[in-house]
Amino acid sequence: MTLPAIRRVSGTALPLGGDDIDTDRIIPARFLVSITFEGLGAHAFEDDRKAVKAKGQTHPFDDARFWGARILLVNRNFGCGSSREHAPQALYRGGIRAVVGESFSEIFFGNAVAIGLPCVTAPHEAVAELQSLVESAPKSALSVDLEARTLIAEGKTLPVSIPENAREAFLSGNWDGTSMLLERWGEVEAVAKRLPYVTGF
Amino acid sequence: MGRTLFSKVWDLHTVRKLPTGQTQLFVGLHLVHEVTSPQAFEMLRARGWNVPFPARTVATVDHIVPTASLERPFADARAEEMLTSLQQNCRDFGVPLHDLGSLEQGIVHVIGPELGLTQPGMTIACGDSHTSTHGAFGALAFGIGTSQVRDVLASQSLALDPLKVRRLDVTGTLAPGVYAKDVILAIIRRLGVKGGVGYAYEYGGEAVSRMSMEERMTLCNMSIEGGARAGYVNPDATTFAYLKGRPAAPSGAAWDRAVAWWASMASDEDARYDDRVTLDTGALEPHVTWGINPGQSVGVSDRVPRASDAAPDARAQVAEALDYMGFSGGETISGTKIDVAFIGSCTNGRLSDLREASRVVKGRKVAPHVKALVVPGSNAVRAAAEKEGLDAIFRDAGFEWRGAGCSMCLAMNPDRLEGRQVCASSSNRNFKGRQGSPTGRTLLMSPAMVAAAALAGEVADVRPMLGGAR
Numbered sequence: 001m002t003l004p005a006i007r008r009v010s011g012t013a014l015p016l017g018g019d020d021i022d023t024d025r026i027i028p029a030r031f032l033v034s035i036t037f038e039g040l041g042a043h044a045f046e047d048d049r050k051a052v053k054a055k056g057q058t059h060p061f062d063d064a065r066f067w068g069a070r071i072l073l074v075n076r077n078f079g080c081g082s083s084r085e086h087a088p089q090a091l092y093r094g095g096i097r098a099v100v101g102e103s104f105s106e107i108f109f110g111n112a113v114a115i116g117l118p119c120v121t122a123p124h125e126a127v128a129e130l131q132s133l134v135e136s137a138p139k140s141a142l143s144v145d146l147e148a149r150t151l152i153a154e155g156k157t158l159p160v161s162i163p164e165n166a167r168e169a170f171l172s173g174n175w176d177g178t179s180m181l182l183e184r185w186g187e188v189e190a191v192a193k194r195l196p197y198v199t200g201f
Numbered sequence: 202m203g204r205t206l207f208s209k210v211w212d213l214h215t216v217r218k219l220p221t222g223q224t225q226l227f228v229g230l231h232l233v234h235e236v237t238s239p240q241a242f243e244m245l246r247a248r249g250w251n252v253p254f255p256a257r258t259v260a261t262v263d264h265i266v267p268t269a270s271l272e273r274p275f276a277d278a279r280a281e282e283m284l285t286s287l288q289q290n291c292r293d294f295g296v297p298l299h300d301l302g303s304l305e306q307g308i309v310h311v312i313g314p315e316l317g318l319t320q321p322g323m324t325i326a327c328g329d330s331h332t333s334t335h336g337a338f339g340a341l342a343f344g345i346g347t348s349q350v351r352d353v354l355a356s357q358s359l360a361l362d363p364l365k366v367r368r369l370d371v372t373g374t375l376a377p378g379v380y381a382k383d384v385i386l387a388i389i390r391r392l393g394v395k396g397g398v399g400y401a402y403e404y405g406g407e408a409v410s411r412m413s414m415e416e417r418m419t420l421c422n423m424s425i426e427g428g429a430r431a432g433y434v435n436p437d438a439t440t441f442a443y444l445k446g447r448p449a450a451p452s453g454a455a456w457d458r459a460v461a462w463w464a465s466m467a468s469d470e471d472a473r474y475d476d477r478v479t480l481d482t483g484a485l486e487p488h489v490t491w492g493i494n495p496g497q498s499v500g501v502s503d504r505v506p507r508a509s510d511a512a513p514d515a516r517a518q519v520a521e522a523l524d525y526m527g528f529s530g531g532e533t534i535s536g537t538k539i540d541v542a543f544i545g546s547c548t549n550g551r552l553s554d555l556r557e558a559s560r561v562v563k564g565r566k567v568a569p570h571v572k573a574l575v576v577p578g579s580n581a582v583r584a585a586a587e588k589e590g591l592d593a594i595f596r597d598a599g600f601e602w603r604g605a606g607c608s609m610c611l612a613m614n615p616d617r618l619e620g621r622q623v624c625a626s627s628s629n630r631n632f633k634g635r636q637g638s639p640t641g642r643t644l645l646m647s648p649a650m651v652a653a654a655a656l657a658g659e660v661a662d663v664r665p666m667l668g669g670a671r
Binding site for chain 1: 213214215216217219220221222223225227229230236237239240243248250254256257264265277279280282283286320322323328329330344345346347348349351352355356357358359360362394395398399425426428430451455456458459462494518521611612613630632633634635637639640
């Protein structure tokens with residue numbers, strides 16, 4: 001099925017510092033007790049937000065300066081741990097349309113691509129600079145350009161990376177890939193036939 | 202140049218190179234559970250797709266199962282809805298379901314091997330990151346998200362990029378009281394929680410060759426905690442002996458053909474690896490985590506690190522973990538007071554785990570302030586343990602003996618920590634809030650170490666408590 005192509009995501013950003021942020025933190029397991037993804041957007045980082053609030057501080061997701069942000073800025077190994085697709089769903093349903101980070105866990109990255117949420121990487125210094133830019137000027141306009149593999153922040157352009165197949169999927173609108181897997185059905189059946197197992201060796 | 206098991210299995214299951222550059226990989230066995238599948242089945246309905254290979258698809262219920270009572274409807278109406286939905290989906294799409302109450306029900310990563318469904322040379326997928334467990338048999342097993350569950354249900358295949366292969370040579374002999382859990386915690390501590398991103402881990406070497414299948418499952422289970430999406434052990438005589446006679450394993454003449462084929466899928470002696478790491482286990486101690494990711498562990502006679510001792514770029518993270526866990530840094534890990542002891546999970550909820558823990562517990566009592574529970578990984582594990590009298594040993598000591606499920610590993614059922622409770626846990630993740638309380642704290646360790654902590658009321662070295670030979 002061809003979906004709307006995603007070439008560029010523009011908007012304000014939300015800086016979320018820290019390495020190894022796991023998907024249990026993005027969306028705690030109790031919110032997975034449901035047969036739909038509905039309503040997850042309100043609960044992204046719920047426990048982290050409460051913990052920060054209890055210390056009299058403001059979590060970036062509760063910070064009014066970042067309301068309406070479409071681009072999330074993260075550090076290393078974002079989305080590690082559980083394979084729950086509820087994590088990118090919670091971010092997406094909370095208004096995030098692209099994630100810029102130093103690196104991503106593989107499963108999180110794949111889940112994000114599958115729901116139309118591009119994740120691009122940039123070196124540590126570049127991400128840190130972006131995070132402090134947005135921290136000091138929350139209304140800064142950012143734009144992730146998948147076609148050019150760049151990020152434009154307040155007129156300054158820097159390169160970002162995304163695996164070519166994910167980039168191609170977004171640009172062509174083929175990011176929801178089941179139809180592609182069904183295209184050459186004879187070849188799928190041929191592999192099933194050549195496997196000795198399940199059919200009794 | 203020889204080939205790895207990874208490349209043999211990958212090539213055999215390759216359908217084609219996709220226009221995106223990824224590989225369309227056929228999935229030989231798809232395991233399904235109630236948490237990550239309902240939205241996928243709904244997407245199939247919306248598109249009018251069916252499940253073309255129901256014989257390669259098996260479902261069970263594990264994450265939400267209450268372990269104290271199986272009375273229906275569940276107290277949690279949303280959990281009840283999830284089970285009802287799974288039952289309906291399996292009926293509608295012709296998927297076999299090992300339902301609640303059946304002897305075959307249990308944690309999906311425990312029942313797959315137990316039923317003989319998990320075999321060498323397969324590709325396996327499941328909407329759960331601990332699918333890496335099945336790699337213990339020499340299968341390539343991938344944890345996937347819900348959209349990919351939809352892909353596999355509808356097309357029996359996945360769009361994936363190949364992984365690099367890192368060989369981990371585990372040498373030496375594990376001392377009594379040191380287990381596969383300690384080996385994997387030590388590996389993740391050394392290589393880091395993101396060290397395995399982009400890799401499959403091939404575990405080998407004399408220590409792995411000597412391990413039972415259940416120990417190999419523990420090892421492979423936590424590959425994902427080190428960032429590796431898949432981990433595996435080459436199939437050998439131990440693998441074949443485990444499989445023989447299991448319900449879904451081949452028999453008669455087919456058995457001999459199967460063994461020959463399975464053996465042929467193992468990595469060749471001269472296989473080329475993208476990376477190699479050696480870990481000697483001769484001096485390995487029982488390990489305990491002190492932080493908020495599985496890489497943050499120390500030996501039981503060590504001290505919790507100080508933030509000031511960490512590398513400059515890791516300092517903030519260590520400080521955050523110490524703050525959350527309530528450690529100041531520099532104290533010994535042993536002596537850390539616990540409130541809850543949990544033995545179970547897809548990492549360590551199998552019969553051998555319960556046996557080892559029961560050896561520690563036998564004739565002793567749980568500390569009065571500790572709530573201790575044993576949650577067998579499957580109904581079959583539970584029944585086998587009861588046949589050996591392990592339930593009586595645990596109950597006499599003051600443990601609760603529960604029904605099978607995921608339980609307090611991730612607290613999607615009523616079993617959860619309260620407030621800032623500290624839990625000695627045989628599970629796989631010590632993430633913030635993982636065990637159900639947003640401020641709860643988890644110390645990961647082997648089941649025998651959990652048993653020792655339950656008795657002592659604090660983290661304690663299990664080795665002096667293990668009398669006699671194994």
